[in-house]
Amino acid sequence: MSGKPKLGILQQALGDEETGRLNAGTKILLALVGIAVVIAIVRYIVGLGATTNLNDAYPWGLWISFDVLCGVALAAGGFTLAATVYIFQLRKYHAVVRPAVLTALLGYILVVIGLLVDLGRYYKIWHPMVMWQHTSVMFEVGWCVMLYTTVLFLEFAPAFFERYGYKNIRALIRRYTSPFIIAIMTLFAAAMSHSVLWTAIVFAVLGFLYMLVARGALREDADTPLLLVMAGVILSTLHQSSLGSLFLILPHKLSALWHTPMLPIMFFVSAVSAGLAMVIFESTIGSKVFRRPLELDVLKGLGKALPYVLSVYLLLKIIDIVARGAVDVAFTMSAQSILFWIEIMVGIVLPIALLLSTDVSRSAAGLFWSALCVIVGLVLNRLNVGIIGIKVESWQTYFPSWMEFAISIGIVSAGLLIFTAAARYLPVYEEDDPEIARERRVELAAAKE
Amino acid sequence: MEQRDTRITIFTTFVIIATAIVLVFACSIMMSLRAEVKALKDQLATKEDLVAVKTAGMNLSFTQEKCTRCHTERRFAGDHANGTKKGIAQMIHNMEAQPDVKLSHADVRKIHASLNLMKCASCHSAEEVKKLALMTDAEQTAVIRTMQRTPGSKISPDEIDDIKASFQVLMGF
Amino acid sequence: MAAKGILIDNTRCIGCRGCQVSCKQWNKLPASKPEFFSGPGYQNPRDLNADTFTIITYKEVEIGGRFEFLFGRLMCMHCNEPACASACPVGALEKLKEGPVTYHASKCIGCRYCMMACPFQVPKFEWSKAFPLIRKCTMCSDRVLAGEIPACAKTCPTGAIAFGDRSQLLHEAEDRIRHNPSVYHHQIYGKDEVGGTGVLHLSRVSFEEVGYKTDLPARPLSSYTRAAMSAVPGVVVGLGVVLGGTYAIIQRRMELAGKAESSVEKEVESQ
Numbered sequence: 001m002s003g004k005p006k007l008g009i010l011q012q013a014l015g016d017e018e019t020g021r022l023n024a025g026t027k028i029l030l031a032l033v034g035i036a037v038v039i040a041i042v043r044y045i046v047g048l049g050a051t052t053n054l055n056d057a058y059p060w061g062l063w064i065s066f067d068v069l070c071g072v073a074l075a076a077g078g079f080t081l082a083a084t085v086y087i088f089q090l091r092k093y094h095a096v097v098r099p100a101v102l103t104a105l106l107g108y109i110l111v112v113i114g115l116l117v118d119l120g121r122y123y124k125i126w127h128p129m130v131m132w133q134h135t136s137v138m139f140e141v142g143w144c145v146m147l148y149t150t151v152l153f154l155e156f157a158p159a160f161f162e163r164y165g166y167k168n169i170r171a172l173i174r175r176y177t178s179p180f181i182i183a184i185m186t187l188f189a190a191a192m193s194h195s196v197l198w199t200a201i202v203f204a205v206l207g208f209l210y211m212l213v214a215r216g217a218l219r220e221d222a223d224t225p226l227l228l229v230m231a232g233v234i235l236s237t238l239h240q241s242s243l244g245s246l247f248l249i250l251p252h253k254l255s256a257l258w259h260t261p262m263l264p265i266m267f268f269v270s271a272v273s274a275g276l277a278m279v280i281f282e283s284t285i286g287s288k289v290f291r292r293p294l295e296l297d298v299l300k301g302l303g304k305a306l307p308y309v310l311s312v313y314l315l316l317k318i319i320d321i322v323a324r325g326a327v328d329v330a331f332t333m334s335a336q337s338i339l340f341w342i343e344i345m346v347g348i349v350l351p352i353a354l355l356l357s358t359d360v361s362r363s364a365a366g367l368f369w370s371a372l373c374v375i376v377g378l379v380l381n382r383l384n385v386g387i388i389g390i391k392v393e394s395w396q397t398y399f400p401s402w403m404e405f406a407i408s409i410g411i412v413s414a415g416l417l418i419f420t421a422a423a424r425y426l427p428v429y430e431e432d433d434p435e436i437a438r439e440r441r442v443e444l445a446a447a448k449e
Numbered sequence: 450m451e452q453r454d455t456r457i458t459i460f461t462t463f464v465i466i467a468t469a470i471v472l473v474f475a476c477s478i479m480m481s482l483r484a485e486v487k488a489l490k491d492q493l494a495t496k497e498d499l500v501a502v503k504t505a506g507m508n509l510s511f512t513q514e515k516c517t518r519c520h521t522e523r524r525f526a527g528d529h530a531n532g533t534k535k536g537i538a539q540m541i542h543n544m545e546a547q548p549d550v551k552l553s554h555a556d557v558r559k560i561h562a563s564l565n566l567m568k569c570a571s572c573h574s575a576e577e578v579k580k581l582a583l584m585t586d587a588e589q590t591a592v593i594r595t596m597q598r599t600p601g602s603k604i605s606p607d608e609i610d611d612i613k614a615s616f617q618v619l620m621g622f
Numbered sequence: 623m624a625a626k627g628i629l630i631d632n633t634r635c636i637g638c639r640g641c642q643v644s645c646k647q648w649n650k651l652p653a654s655k656p657e658f659f660s661g662p663g664y665q666n667p668r669d670l671n672a673d674t675f676t677i678i679t680y681k682e683v684e685i686g687g688r689f690e691f692l693f694g695r696l697m698c699m700h701c702n703e704p705a706c707a708s709a710c711p712v713g714a715l716e717k718l719k720e721g722p723v724t725y726h727a728s729k730c731i732g733c734r735y736c737m738m739a740c741p742f743q744v745p746k747f748e749w750s751k752a753f754p755l756i757r758k759c760t761m762c763s764d765r766v767l768a769g770e771i772p773a774c775a776k777t778c779p780t781g782a783i784a785f786g787d788r789s790q791l792l793h794e795a796e797d798r799i800r801h802n803p804s805v806y807h808h809q810i811y812g813k814d815e816v817g818g819t820g821v822l823h824l825s826r827v828s829f830e831e832v833g834y835k836t837d838l839p840a841r842p843l844s845s846y847t848r849a850a851m852s853a854v855p856g857v858v859v860g861l862g863v864v865l866g867g868t869y870a871i872i873q874r875r876m877e878l879a880g881k882a883e884s885s886v887e888k889e890v891e892s893q
Contacts, residue, residue: 088872122732135844201855242854245847249739261849264850
């Protein structure tokens with residue numbers, strides 16, 4: 001028995017491995033989370049009017065634009081990388097899939113928490129599950145987010161089982177994941193289409209694929225079944241784009257700079273770029289915080305794909321604005337047009353210019369800063385669509401209250417802390433090839449006997 | 450040296466892309482401007498157009514709607530154009546008393562006004578009278594006064610306000 | 623009961639605000655403290671809010687060289703195809719076939735999407751409550767469904783507010799314009815705006831002058847999202863096929879490459 005002092009849960013999870021001391025950064029994050037919790041309780045007691053600056057002209061503010069819109073878009077790394085690795089079989093990126101999935105999972109859970117604070121009647125958040133209004137974009141968003149969070153849970157679950165065993169539960173999950181996916185996707189199709197035909201088609205297509213896998217005609221990774229990854233990509237595509245579709249019904253309320261019938265496509269493409277950028281971003285930060293080697297090869301690959309995605313996005317934006325005749329608005333002198341230009345220049349043009357230069361796209365620092373530009377551009381875009389681009393009377397105004405900021409910051413801090421704790425307890429980062437790691441464990445077990 | 454080269458490359462690429470975007474936007478604005486200029490009408494609006502717009506649906510001969518069911522136009526052009534206010538009022542009152550004649554208060558006012566304006570009809574057409582619609586109150590009074598002073602107008606000075614009021618009644622004010 | 627509507631004629635309105643008062647009485651709404659604001663008009667409060675379902679707005683206009691007050695009416699337009707009903711994720715807002723657009727408080731989750739979606743900015747929120755609701759004019763649906771007329775229509779002393787079948791009110795409005803062409807601005811506000819609304823307005827001057835929103839599209843706002851929503855099942859099936867197909871193709875290619883390798887190895891071994 002060594003003389004290790006008794007450590008509390010927080011110190012065990014987040015503190016130094018030897019002494020349990022929490023460093024300054026962790027303490028600050030914990031404090032921010034604590035403040036947010038207190039403010040959330042206040043919000044539930046006194047209501048939204050007293051804690052936020054939301055008003056009838058700006059019913060949606062920081063929490064929707066940042067926590068929900070940005071949170072979902074920045075978690076797009078999960079589905080982009082899962083598709084890259086498990087469908088397009090680019091195994092080179094395997095090392096970054098799991099951290100991306102974890103980021104996405106935490107991101108979505110925190111989006112739901114953010115919603116629980118923002119919704120006026122939060123205790124009825126389950127209503128869309130049973131009250132169906134399939135013409136409403138928000139209905140689709142709610143269902144997609146709910147189902148996709150489940151998918152993310154299942155995609156991340158193998159990490160839990162690798163560490164803690166529970167072989168029988170793991171086997172159960174392995175066996176029933178695909179049928180479960182077929183069931184929820186069929187239910188989803190029924191809720192969205194209100195048509196027996198479409199529901200039957202979805203069931204048939206997914207069922208056919210399941211049959212191919214079961215018969216052995218298609219092989220799949222036991223822990224990440226094909227249907228699971230496919231459901232993840234389908235649901236992500238749908239809700240990343242429908243977060244944009246939310247604003248389609250607002251031609252009167254959203255500035256012409258951003259309101260376009262192409263909103264869903266714009267949101268989707270920008271989410272893909274943000275997903276790739278986030279993977280670069282959190283890998284770099286993760287390698288510093290957890291003192292791990294940086295997978296530069298992987299990041300360089302992502303850095304090569306990013307300029308293409310950004311160029312497509314830029315092209316779509318320019319063509320869209322010209323085709324809609326909204327160019328005049330871009331040249332007026334207003335807060336909206338200035339932020340529009342910043343969004344394009346800093347968020348799209350600058351990273352393209354940076355990543356086209358070989359020196360930048362080959363260096364860790366260059367990739368990091370380019371990714372940061374993309375992320376800033378994405379956050380600015382969502383804030384523009386959600387708050388800044390909203391048209392109101394001249395006497396109506398909105399700026400988030402300090403309590404709104406506190407909750408948003410607290411949510412991000414909570415995400416960072418949970419990620420750190422998860423990385424300590426679960427095999428989020430693979431040391432080497434999983435095959436070798438498995439062999440080693442078998443050897444160790446054999447040696448013990 | 451290498452770092453400087455990189456910076457220059459990045460800067461140049463950035464400027465090129467930014468310029469391209471602004472160029473595309475500028476062209477788009479230019480083209481829509483040209484289309485707008487092309488679509489400008491060759492014909493500009495005339496004063497008659499303005500009058501027509503302002504007096505749309507105005508009926509100077511309101512009497513035509515209400516009185517010609519039983520009477521010919523000649524009947525009142527001759528008898529009542531020079532009648533006194535009281536005389537006209539009495540005459541309308543007599544007509545109201547007839548069966549089959551439905552006149553509301555607004556109708557009576559308009560008939561009054563119509564008959565009043567017949568004073569102008571001896572020299573002016575309806576189109577000319579309607580030009581009063583473009584003028585302010587003070588301008589209307591001034592014009593009517595000028596007409597009154599013209600020899601042969603058969604209008605007395607205290608009828609000026611009456612005529613102006615009649616015109617405004619028919620305008621729907 | 624055919625679809626009902628309301629016809630509001632500002633040439634008859636005298637700005638007595640009896641409609642505002644009777645609306646508050648019938649819906650048991652508290653009074654609003656007077657709000658003095660800089661800008662045209664003397665309405666109180668400045669805009670609709672959770673406790674005020676209708677407001678008379680004041681606008682001074684110049685007609686024939688004289689200044690006159692004209693009174694606009696802010697209230698729910700009870701659209702034929704309401705954007706709010708289409709936007710609500712749980713169907714808490716519903717257009718009844720009798721005309722009114724009603725609100726089911728028990729379903730509402732407080733997401734406030736209806737507030738963003740309404741082109742007339744009508745639904746308002748109870749920001750001050752811990753368990754807030756969306757509030758707006760109900761066209762006195764409880765009275766209408768019982769065969770009565772809305773409180774505002776009942777109270778109006780000049781007949782500026784008419785209540786009846788929407789189709790009949792439309793005829794009535796057209797008649798009024800036809801018979802008094804110089805009195806009315808030749809437009810029935812609400813006939814075509816956003817697909818037509820249950821509440822129609824007639825005015826002495828252009829609606830823009832009175833302060834109404836005039837840049838609204840003629841198509842119902844829900845038509846903007848229809849294409850995106852109806853594409854959803856197609857995307858599910860399409861992506862399912864594409865992803866499954868891609869996976870199968872890539873796997874086949876990898877298998878073939880693997881077979882080619884192992885057959886090369888076998889050849890090397892056998893030599």
